[in-house]
Amino acid sequence: MALNHNHSKICFVAVTCMLLFTASVKAQDIYAQYRQSWLKKAEDFKPKLTETVKQPIGLVKMEKDASAFQGWKAVKGNGIDSLYNQSFKKQSGVVADFGEHLTGYCTFTINTLRGTQDAPVRLKFTFGEVPAELSVPFDPYPGGLSRAWLQDEIITVTEMPATITIPRRLACRYVKIELLGASSYFDFHITKIQFKATTSVTTTPAGLAAGTSPMINDIDRVGLTTLKECMQTVYEDGPKRDRRLWIGDLYLESLANMYSFKNYDLTRRCFYLLAGLSGDDGILISNVFETPEPHAQVGNRLLDYCFLYNVALKEYVAATNDKQxxxxxxxxxxxxxxxxxxxxxxxxxxxxxxxxxxxxxFFDWKxxxxxxxxxxxxxxxxxxxxxxxxxxxxxxxxxxxxxxxxxxxxxxxxxxxxxxxxxxxxxxxxxxxxxxxxxxxxxxxxxxxxxxxxxxxxxxxxANAVHPGGPYMYHYYMAALIESGLKTEAKEALQNYWGDMVKKGADTFWEVYDPNDELKSPYNFYPVNSYCHAWSCTPVYFIRKYPDTFQN
CATH class of the missing domain: 1.50.10.10 (Glycosyltransferase)
Structure with missing residues (x-):
């Protein structure tokens, strides 16, 4: 018995040691000697954001219109002073228009008009990139992503006067303000709505060639705005929703950046972040977050994006000769x-x-x-x-x-x-x-x-060919047309697809666009779609890299 007992103990120890050794081997980090250096370089290349204070250009009313994008349009209303100079109780549901897409922080001032504040005031702010976001009820929420991505915020004001900055970073053109609760014994008004817009862009690209068609100029302008809004402290996939660095977006944004803003430090930051946060086995994680400290979305591995990291790095080195x-x-x-x-x-x-x-x-939302x-x-x-x-x-x-x-x-x-x-x-x-x-x-x-x-x-x-599900795959279709020498078809495709978004009022290009289904959403609820999305910015790349095709 003693012999068997000792033999069992020896076997147990041996097996335990073997398992520990196996676990150690599995857990070995093949980039251990590089990671801290990569992450430090990522931090060194982190840009300082420029901040610009923007004011609303006026008020608008959202109206149903079957011919408008997603069935809603913004109709010009009164000047912004009409909001500031009257009791807000008479204006609940008012929509302020900033006239352009902005990413950053919203501030407003609230003050009494008569009487003494004897109770809190509760307001609801809803921020929208497109009119439908302010017009379609969010609840009951049917979407497949977190309801919290939708940009509605409830603010309770306990003391006046007050100047309040909504802490959440926002991405929008329009802001709707509704009154949810207030005392009948005093009155108040809202003034000085402003937006502190942020981007890492500091340069203005050269204009297109004289004689470039108005439509191509418009597509380029909207593409540049899309790219600018997504160029924060990383190449974000969308400043409204997700708000992180994905490899697929990095590749396309870096291409557009090469031919426009030329912010190569941002490109390098993104390469180093993704490398520093890759798996212990050396395989890249599809996306990473910056805060509260840099970290990857653990377990989220996307095969085609791993390959595109290599392609993006090759394009960067070829363009910059930054061999280091x-x-x-x-x-x-x-x-x-x-x-x-x-x-x-x-x-x-x-x-x-x-x-x-x-x-x-992945390859496509299709x-x-x-x-x-x-x-x-x-x-x-x-x-x-x-x-x-x-x-x-x-x-x-x-x-x-x-x-x-x-x-x-x-x-x-x-x-x-x-x-x-x-x-x-x-x-x-x-x-x-x-x-x-x-x-x-x-x-x-x-x-x-x-x-x-x-x-x-x-x-x-x-008849039964599977079409692109959105701008991401459409980029590769465009690239194939150019690679094949079909210049006329490429120009026509760009004007038909991205130009159609321009015609429908796009300030920035959308994450998902199907000309035959404007309500399409991979998330089962189109207001949660991103309407300023990185992978949609690549007309900038095509128009500027191939001027003979697109600027003649």
């Missing part, structure tokens, strides 16, 4: 290639079924989009772009297997996904035809130029 940043972050870019190696099959096809089970694979084609194309693209980055940095020897892997996946894509009869690329077991698949087959170089042109020209005639 590239070299310091090269370990991160190199590590993301393991994702491609893991899911690439012996036949050269990415195992998109397995990847879809183990990852969030229900029903088959992602085999986009994943295959993006993987080839990311492999080639990362190898180009390696060549810029003199690191080709560290990824010597990548050109052959990229070719293998490229050849397999053409063999398995190209339908010669239709002249289109298909995706998945149902052979789905989508704009997303065509875009990524073209950008990756799987399609020849002739095949690319044929596919893109055929797409509009395919």
């Amino acid at each position: 940043t590239g070299l310091e972050l090269w370990p991160v870019a190199k590590k993301q290639l393991d994702i491609a190696r893991k899911y690439a099959g012996a036949d050269g096809m990415m195992d998109y079924v397995k990847a879809g089970k183990e990852w969030w694979v 229900d029903g989009l088959d992602k085999q084609g986009p994943l295959q194309g993006l993987t080839v693209y990311a492999l080639n772009q990362t190898y180009q980055l390696a060549k810029l940095l003199g690191k080709e020897n560290e990824v010597a297997d990548i050109p052959a892997l990229a070719k293998k996946l490229k050849d397999a894509a053409h063999k398995n996904l190209y339908d010669k009869k239709q002249g289109l690329f298909v995706s998945g077991t149902d052979k789905q035809i989508s704009y997303g698949t065509q875009a990524w087959m073209i950008l990756s170089g799987v399609a020849s130029k002739a095949e690319a042109q044929k596919a893109l020209k055929a797409l509009p005639g395919v």
